[in-house]
Amino acid sequence: MTEANTARVKRQRAAPIKVIIANPPYNAGQLNENDNNKNRKYPEIERRISATYGKESNATLQRRLNDPYVGAIRFASDRICDSGIVCFVTNDSFIEQVTFDGMRKCLADEFDLIYLVELGGNTRKNPDLSGTIHNVFGIQVGVSINLFIKLPKRPRKPRAIINYHAVPREWRREEKYQFLEKAETIAGVKWQRLTPDKKNNWLTNPTDEVFESFLPLGSKSAKANKAGSGAAIFKLFSLGVVTNRDKLVHDFDCEKLGKKVQTFIDLYNAAVERNLAEKRSKNADSLIDVTDARIKWTRQTKASLERCQRSKYCKRLIRETLYRPFAKRWLYFDPFWNEEQYKQATIFPTPDTENAVICVSTSNERPFTALATNTVPNLVAAGGFGAGTQCFPLYIYSENGEERHDNIPRSTLDRVIIQYDDNTITRADIFHYVYAVLHHPEYRTRYAENLKRELPRIPFAPDFRSFAKAGAKLAEMHMFYEKQKEYRLRRIENKDTPLDWRVEAMKLSKEGDALVYNEHFTFAGIPPDVHEYKLGNRSALDWVIDQYRVTRDEEGNIVSDPNRDEDEQYIASLIGKVITVSIETLKVARRLPELA
Numbered sequence: 001m002t003e004a005n006t007a008r009v010k011r012q013r014a015a016p017i018k019v020i021i022a023n024p025p026y027n028a029g030q031l032n033e034n035d036n037n038k039n040r041k042y043p044e045i046e047r048r049i050s051a052t053y054g055k056e057s058n059a060t061l062q063r064r065l066n067d068p069y070v071g072a073i074r075f076a077s078d079r080i081c082d083s084g085i086v087c088f089v090t091n092d093s094f095i096e097q098v099t100f101d102g103m104r105k106c107l108a109d110e111f112d113l114i115y116l117v118e119l120g121g122n123t124r125k126n127p128d129l130s131g132t133i134h135n136v137f138g139i140q141v142g143v144s145i146n147l148f149i150k151l152p153k154r155p156r157k158p159r160a161i162i163n164y165h166a167v168p169r170e171w172r173r174e175e176k177y178q179f180l181e182k183a184e185t186i187a188g189v190k191w192q193r194l195t196p197d198k199k200n201n202w203l204t205n206p207t208d209e210v211f212e213s214f215l216p217l218g219s220k221s222a223k224a225n226k227a228g229s230g231a232a233i234f235k236l237f238s239l240g241v242v243t244n245r246d247k248l249v250h251d252f253d254c255e256k257l258g259k260k261v262q263t264f265i266d267l268y269n270a271a272v273e274r275n276l277a278e279k280r281s282k283n284a285d286s287l288i289d290v291t292d293a294r295i296k297w298t299r300q301t302k303a304s305l306e307r308c309q310r311s312k313y314c315k316r317l318i319r320e321t322l323y324r325p326f327a328k329r330w331l332y333f334d335p336f337w338n339e340e341q342y343k344q345a346t347i348f349p350t351p352d353t354e355n356a357v358i359c360v361s362t363s364n365e366r367p368f369t370a371l372a373t374n375t376v377p378n379l380v381a382a383g384g385f386g387a388g389t390q391c392f393p394l395y396i397y398s399e400n401g402e403e404r405h406d407n408i409p410r411s412t413l414d415r416v417i418i419q420y421d422d423n424t425i426t427r428a429d430i431f432h433y434v435y436a437v438l439h440h441p442e443y444r445t446r447y448a449e450n451l452k453r454e455l456p457r458i459p460f461a462p463d464f465r466s467f468a469k470a471g472a473k474l475a476e477m478h479m480f481y482e483k484q485k486e487y488r489l490r491r492i493e494n495k496d497t498p499l500d501w502r503v504e505a506m507k508l509s510k511e512g513d514a515l516v517y518n519e520h521f522t523f524a525g526i527p528p529d530v531h532e533y534k535l536g537n538r539s540a541l542d543w544v545i546d547q548y549r550v551t552r553d554e555e556g557n558i559v560s561d562p563n564r565d566e567d568e569q570y571i572a573s574l575i576g577k578v579i580t581v582s583i584e585t586l587k588v589a590r591r592l593p594e595l596a
Helices: 003-014 043-054 068-079 096-112 174-181 208-212 256-275 299-306 410-420 427-437 441-446 448-453 464-479 528-532 538-546 570-590
Strands: 018-020 080-091 113-121 143-150 161-166 193-196 320-322 327-332 357-361 371-374 391-394 396-397 405-408 490-493 515-516 521-525 559-560
Touching: 018 068, 043 068, 043 096, 068 080, 068 096, 068 143, 096 143, 143 193, 256 299, 320 538, 327 410, 327 538, 357 427, 371 391, 371 464, 410 427, 410 464, 427 464, 441 448, 464 570, 521 570, 528 538, 538 570
Parallel strands: 018 080, 113 161
Antiparallel strands: 080 143, 113 143, 161 193, 320 327, 357 371, 357 391, 396 405, 490 521, 515 521
């Protein structure tokens, strides 16, 4: 570095920045330590995001604030001078999703004018779209062009003027290009003025005011037990378990899971011994083999390795888990090997813990889902990827499972008793009432947009008892789906093949009325209504087909096998039971009284 160049760099750093233009990366992933190809960390930007966007947010799940494009917007907002323009092409999720409510508030506070051109193309949110056909970049996430403007030498307005334009959802890529070419500048766009609501939503709905008047299922303030937090039906709620190593800590077979876990714990402890032998003089990367598929390294386990913390296998930590809708697996429920357990250890502290949990998915990319379970749920147990599962338990427990407490507070119970003038109402009744409301077709349709961006709120329907009774029936079916009566399908056998109950990969017929089970069996006579009971973008039957299949690695070795040697007809029986649950769920939901 010459003296002249050093002086130039100093002048450049000191010079005011008027314009920042960028197309930052969109992917929040790339965090696999085994790949050694993860996103670069920017501690100072992360601190600023936490101190601004995170602090102003009411969202429970804030991990999407780790997206690189969010960091780029935060960095640009801090680097722009008192007047200037930030123009970014980014993921469009910050415009609408609840995770970014704090980010929206800060942007409206920090800038004078905001222009947003939403080009859409989110194939996860709209599965009927194609990334290669409808997205301007041929990717899966939606895209927007964003201008954030600070005006010179003018009194700063309390909040920015927000101008918005969204192109038609069904437009193809070429149509979007033509629109941009024709518009040329912001003067060529027909803008809609957005007025944020008190929750910092920029895109609001006609139903917002009514929805706001309902009783919240849960709230961050009530969960934190803050004074004056207001009423909520449930005190505690929690996300499902995140492992970041699903293939290693989940399995259909309990014994196989135990062997896998013992293997990677042995590999980990061997690395600890190597570190101790080196007197802790090396970092984790020099002690491990990231190509070994029998173990997955994450930032958490690397940090534990550098501290020389050993891990110990415990068979009692193997628990049953709801991995996906109507698809249970075994889970090694150890905080050392689960990236995040959240509050699940207080909901299901022991293998014998009895509890009932309402799982709901709040996602802008998936339809709303509610599913009851009596076992540990996975992060996306209710609706699949892109739909985080929030869990509302009937009870909460001490760590050893010996003390049980009601999760529906006395204040909520009293409020419902007064509302219906019925002293016989119990907390279990309220739990079941809520579950029925969440299945009401009118409720899901009318408040669909609200349910995409915030936790459900529950109205007081005129007929409490009918809802509570229906909710109890729904919860019983969904929690104990394996015990339901099997729907009788017509079994068509291929006489040219030997009798076989094993599954490789099942497939529905084009009409959806038959299921190719394997080379020997085809099950016919599937009722059309079965496909109407959906959890996320799939029906319950679709979830069973998707989950109960054999998967293999690149060498052809079986990685996951749902077939049971001790019960070879389990999957065939499960199909009939899930069909029964689907039909009966629709019947109960359609017969619910009016919400009024």
